[in-house]
Amino acid sequence: MIDTIIAGGEVYDGTGDAPRSTDIGISRDRIAALGDLSRAEARLRIDAQGRIVTPGFIDVHSHSDAYLLLEPHAHSKLFQGITTEIVGNCGCSGGPRLDGVRMPADWQEFDYPRKWRTLAEYRALLEEVGPALNVGLLVGHNNLRASVMGYSDRRADPGDLAQMRALLAESLDAGAIGFSTGLLYSPGMFAGMDEVEALLSETARRGGIYATHMRSEGAELLEALEETIGMAERAGCRLEISHLKTSGPANWHKIDALLERIDTARADGLELAADRYPYTAACTDLDVILPAWAAAGERSEILARLRDPGQRARIRVELLSGRADDYWGRVMVGATRHPDNIGFRGMRLDAVAAELGMEAVDAALHLIESDELHTGGIFFGMSAENMQRILAQDYVMIGSDGSLRAPSGALSHDHPHPRNYGAFTRFLRMAIDGETVALPEAVRKMTSLPAEQFRLRDRGLVRPGYFADIAVFDPGRILEKSSYAQPHQLSEGLQNLLVNGRAVISDGCLQDARPGWVLD
Numbered sequence: 001m002i003d004t005i006i007a008g009g010e011v012y013d014g015t016g017d018a019p020r021s022t023d024i025g026i027s028r029d030r031i032a033a034l035g036d037l038s039r040a041e042a043r044l045r046i047d048a049q050g051r052i053v054t055p056g057f058i059d060v061h062s063h064s065d066a067y068l069l070l071e072p073h074a075h076s077k078l079f080q081g082i083t084t085e086i087v088g089n090c091g092c093s094g095g096p097r098l099d100g101v102r103m104p105a106d107w108q109e110f111d112y113p114r115k116w117r118t119l120a121e122y123r124a125l126l127e128e129v130g131p132a133l134n135v136g137l138l139v140g141h142n143n144l145r146a147s148v149m150g151y152s153d154r155r156a157d158p159g160d161l162a163q164m165r166a167l168l169a170e171s172l173d174a175g176a177i178g179f180s181t182g183l184l185y186s187p188g189m190f191a192g193m194d195e196v197e198a199l200l201s202e203t204a205r206r207g208g209i210y211a212t213h214m215r216s217e218g219a220e221l222l223e224a225l226e227e228t229i230g231m232a233e234r235a236g237c238r239l240e241i242s243h244l245k246t247s248g249p250a251n252w253h254k255i256d257a258l259l260e261r262i263d264t265a266r267a268d269g270l271e272l273a274a275d276r277y278p279y280t281a282a283c284t285d286l287d288v289i290l291p292a293w294a295a296a297g298e299r300s301e302i303l304a305r306l307r308d309p310g311q312r313a314r315i316r317v318e319l320l321s322g323r324a325d326d327y328w329g330r331v332m333v334g335a336t337r338h339p340d341n342i343g344f345r346g347m348r349l350d351a352v353a354a355e356l357g358m359e360a361v362d363a364a365l366h367l368i369e370s371d372e373l374h375t376g377g378i379f380f381g382m383s384a385e386n387m388q389r390i391l392a393q394d395y396v397m398i399g400s401d402g403s404l405r406a407p408s409g410a411l412s413h414d415h416p417h418p419r420n421y422g423a424f425t426r427f428l429r430m431a432i433d434g435e436t437v438a439l440p441e442a443v444r445k446m447t448s449l450p451a452e453q454f455r456l457r458d459r460g461l462v463r464p465g466y467f468a469d470i471a472v473f474d475p476g477r478i479l480e481k482s483s484y485a486q487p488h489q490l491s492e493g494l495q496n497l498l499v500n501g502r503a504v505i506s507d508g509c510l511q512d513a514r515p516g517w518v519l520d
């Protein structure tokens with residue numbers, strides 16, 4: 001007995017091949033049949049005439065970890081056609097979170113169903129809450145380091161390393177599919193290559209993937225790439241370079257060398273892929289601009305430095321050196337915390353500075369200090385042309401670099417990057433409009449390519465025996481509505497979405513079902 005038939009759609013099966021018009025039969029959680037099913041009986045028949053049908057999209061670069069516990073329907077992700085998220089990126093994961101590990105500023109704002117410490121405990125809680133989409137877990141290096149060494153600015157000794165290694169092994173055994181670093185952030189920025197490489201060996205030994213936010217994406221981009229490739233090659237670890245970019249106009253010319261070095265590493269046999277979101281602005285905490293010495297230690301220590309006139313002056317000098325005068329005009333304020341700062345959301349720092357009657361660098365420090373390190377920054381530093389070249393590489397997949405949001409409820413109050421709501425629909429729209437790779441290839445980048453690179457078994461293709469993660473779009477209506485000015489808007493154009501054979505969106509409406517699994 002077939003449970004559901006998706007009838008008459010143009011099926012882009014995820015391989016990159018041209019579409020074909022066919023019916024899809026689904027039994028329980030799997031695709032059971034393809035072909036003419038006009039005479040077959042089914043409990044439910046979805047009319048997909050004139051619709052685009054694809055495998056559900058896989059967002060390999062998500063930061064939804066803690067938010068999945070708050071809004072397990074994952075609204076902003078589901079409405080893009082996303083059926084699987086890989087969380088725990090950039091060195092920051094839900095677990096492990098031993099004593100003293102601080103939450104990212106945006107996660108810390110909320111109360112969770114209960115506390116957790118290990119990755120196994122986080123996973124158990126996530127499964128208890130029950131997400132609407134599938135979730136793959138990475139173990140964040142910053143969680144390991146902070147769990148063992150706190151936020152101190154020192155190298156790991158053999159004892160620290162053994163503890164981090166054990167914690168990583170325990171987390172991988174609990175079902176994590178890989179390891180991630182964020183070497184731009186504290187405390188990962190204090191780690192040497194030997195430390196990361198030792199953890200990569202452990203990851204490789206257990207068949208995991210290494211996803212990295214490299215030490216630099218701008219001034220030291222090529223050096224960081226060399227470091228990354230060297231470590232992955234020596235450890236024998238599959239590699240995913242997160243949000244591949246050339247950050248800052250002064251570094252845009254490095255694109256040729258960047259792509260050539262990656263091609264060489266791939267030709268030498270390294271299993272290397274990368275992800276990218278289809279926007280030219282990055283987004284993270286504004287305090288990422290602080291010099292490393294000023295970002296060391298606990299939040300209270302960082303704030304104390306900002307409030308000490310002598311140290312603040314030193315920070316100011318370092319912030320100004322090496323930054324072009326027009327830098328501040330390319331930084332938009334995202335989320336804020338202090339009531340007086342709400343009006344600055346969505347404004348560029350030079351405009352904030354004019355309103356406050358101070359220089360832009362001082363406006364930035366004022367926000368960081370008064371929001372107590374809870375200010376979000378949206379950084380317009382990427383080249384559109386380089387973005388197109390990166391998106392066109394056959395090993396580049398789509399990753400939102402965003403955490404889920406919802407247009408109402410607890411996760412509707414901040415000012416996020418529009419990629420949280422629109423990365424996949426925007427890329428789909430670009431493909432349909434002929435502004436990037438052809439549509440079959442665009443679909444491959446969001447389905448089978450990520451499934452292969454992250455070893456997600458039986459996902460990413462419309463093929464009998466595969467899990468029935470399937471999206472049905474109205475091609476004329478696909479639109480990412482979310483914008484920098486008004487981010488909290490769901491994408492349009494998705495008619496139906498199935499996760500593990502069950503409907504999570506029907507006729508454009510969110511359903512109650514939450515059929516997602518933790519994938520291991």
Ligand SMILES: [Zn+2]
Binds near residue numbers: 090182242
């Ligand atoms: Zn990152």
